[in-house]
Amino acid sequence: MDSLNNILLYTENLTKNFQGIKAVNDINFKINHNEIRALIGPNGAGKTTFVSLLCGRIKASKGKVFFNGVNISHLPVYTRISMGIGYTFQITSIFFNLTVSENVALALKNKRQEEKKSIVSEVLNKVGLIDRINQRSGDLSYGHQRLLELAMGIAQRPKLLILDEPTQGLSDLEIENFKKLIKKISATVTVLLIEHNMDVVMSIADKITVLHFGEIIAEGDKKSIQRNPVVQKAYLGD
Amino acid sequence: MRKDLILHLSALSVLLLLELLGIFSEYHQGNFARILVLAAYGVGYNILFGYTGLLSLGHALFFSAGLYASGLSIYHLDYEIGQSIILAIGISAFISSLIGFLALRTIGVSFMIVTLMFSQIAYLCILYFGSITRGDEGFVIQQSSRIFFSLDLSNPTIRYYSALLIFSLCIFINLWIAKSSFGRVLVAIRENSDRALMLGYNVQSYKLLSIIISGTISGFAGACYGILFGYVGASFATVSYSIFPLLWVLIGGAGTVLGPLVGAIFMFYLIDYASDITDAYMIIVGVSLLIVTLFARRGLLGELRYRFFKWIP
Numbered sequence A: 001m002d003s004l005n006n007i008l009l010y011t012e013n014l015t016k017n018f019q020g021i022k023a024v025n026d027i028n029f030k031i032n033h034n035e036i037r038a039l040i041g042p043n044g045a046g047k048t049t050f051v052s053l054l055c056g057r058i059k060a061s062k063g064k065v066f067f068n069g070v071n072i073s074h075l076p077v078y079t080r081i082s083m084g085i086g087y088t089f090q091i092t093s094i095f096f097n098l099t100v101s102e103n104v105a106l107a108l109k110n111k112r113q114e115e116k117k118s119i120v121s122e123v124l125n126k127v128g129l130i131d132r133i134n135q136r137s138g139d140l141s142y143g144h145q146r147l148l149e150l151a152m153g154i155a156q157r158p159k160l161l162i163l164d165e166p167t168q169g170l171s172d173l174e175i176e177n178f179k180k181l182i183k184k185i186s187a188t189v190t191v192l193l194i195e196h197n198m199d200v201v202m203s204i205a206d207k208i209t210v211l212h213f214g215e216i217i218a219e220g221d222k223k224s225i226q227r228n229p230v231v232q233k234a235y236l237g238d
Numbered sequence B: 001m002r003k004d005l006i007l008h009l010s011a012l013s014v015l016l017l018l019e020l021l022g023i024f025s026e027y028h029q030g031n032f033a034r035i036l037v038l039a040a041y042g043v044g045y046n047i048l049f050g051y052t053g054l055l056s057l058g059h060a061l062f063f064s065a066g067l068y069a070s071g072l073s074i075y076h077l078d079y080e081i082g083q084s085i086i087l088a089i090g091i092s093a094f095i096s097s098l099i100g101f102l103a104l105r106t107i108g109v110s111f112m113i114v115t116l117m118f119s120q121i122a123y124l125c126i127l128y129f130g131s132i133t134r135g136d137e138g139f140v141i142q143q144s145s146r147i148f149f150s151l152d153l154s155n156p157t158i159r160y161y162s163a164l165l166i167f168s169l170c171i172f173i174n175l176w177i178a179k180s181s182f183g184r185v186l187v188a189i190r191e192n193s194d195r196a197l198m199l200g201y202n203v204q205s206y207k208l209l210s211i212i213i214s215g216t217i218s219g220f221a222g223a224c225y226g227i228l229f230g231y232v233g234a235s236f237a238t239v240s241y242s243i244f245p246l247l248w249v250l251i252g253g254a255g256t257v258l259g260p261l262v263g264a265i266f267m268f269y270l271i272d273y274a275s276d277i278t279d280a281y282m283i284i285v286g287v288s289l290l291i292v293t294l295f296a297r298r299g300l301l302g303e304l305r306y307r308f309f310k311w312i313p
């Protein structure tokens, strides 16, 4: 299973220090093609910091990141993105003064105008925002803004899509749609999902990685994680 | 035809008709020629500030780079008008790349201060090398040098048409940028540069290109200003000339193509009339600016766009 050409991304001793705090500590992590991986852990565990290191939003203090076999540790963000890493923010980060369709269109680099149009409506259909297409995105409800953030990530058609707490603020119905959508795109996209909602994690993740104090304390399928006493202690002790 | 194109062509036609129908008095004709060239400078400023969201306090450097490049080359080297403008464009493009490269290492307030410092250095250089630049006093470009393809640019009517042409050229460049995907990325950077970066745009190089375009248009306007009005002086390199385009753009509407023109007309005539009434005219100017910013936070044209005409570029 873990044969080298099955791995999409892996890290070697990835570390990030913030003034003495080891937010990410010596992490060796692997994710396979077309996997849906959940990354969980208590608040402040280092999840956002870890994925920010993967996409280059922040610089690592130590360690390496390999993507598709290439060492991308020293590549700038835009190169990593163009290699196929997509990222959605934990704190909604969209272009509030632009319309929904303009937001998604911006996610489509180097595409012709007509092509952009059709991808925009296709993606907005998928996430259920098509009837908001011409609305100013700042006027959307919080949940819809989360969906727009997701739409932008999907529109990029990345090989690895990193989602930082995408279901925060969504209604139950929207969460159901979200689960279906992720299942569907995982045929072609690898998903790394940071998620606090255990129902979402349990119903769509293939494998779960648990982070605590910047370190991986457990990794495995759902059952083994649920039963793992170390994980239970980390969450209860929080 | 597209709505936005019609709007801008109509605005230019009005400016043309004012002249053709002889509606202008000589006084207003002269004012408007000045305003049009200064508005072209404002258009350059607006590319960086209005569209890309970078506030520079040093654009006088680019304006005077163009002004002095063309002025000095005519004054000392007997350049033709066309040659001197090409030289000015080249030099302002070079200087804005250099300043952009250095200043873009900073953001926000530091960016404002760094650009301000650079333009102060340029101002001091102009004073220091007084033997070449004629320092504070400046120099006059003789009427005999201000001939372009046998057109006498010191003739008020020809000067007005030239100014209108220069301004038109700049707003069509602006319009084209605003509509291009390049321009959309600039706006995205203005709105949320972190997001733009995470969508895979090389934000730094977009910003750099924006400074170069902005600085080059400003330099071009500076060169034209010197040639059309026949005077080159250090006052154009002072902080005031960095603040003016900021004010025009803020009053007219940041990120609108015609905003700098609206703002420049407003400011010019406001100062003109206020100074007729009292010596303390800056009080009137200040209060008026306060009122505009209170009631039209996005600038006059910006507010119109926000409330009624969303399509205005």
Ligand SMILES: Nc1ncnc2c1ncn2[C@@H]1O[C@H](COP(=O)(O)OP(=O)(O)OP(=O)(O)O)[C@@H](O)[C@H]1O
Pocket: A018, A019, A021, A023, A041, A042, A043, A044, A045, A046, A047, A048, A049, A050, A090
């Ligand atoms: N820019 C920063 N400067 C200093 N410390 C930081 C910075 N970013 C994160 N940290 C610290 O690093 C640790 C990990 O933070 P991180 O945001 O990665 O956690 P998280 O697992 O995403 O938490 P949450 O579930 O709340 O989103 C925390 O202790 C946090 O305070």
Ligand SMILES: [Mg+2]
Pocket: A047, A048, A049, A090, A164
């Ligand atoms: Mg987080």
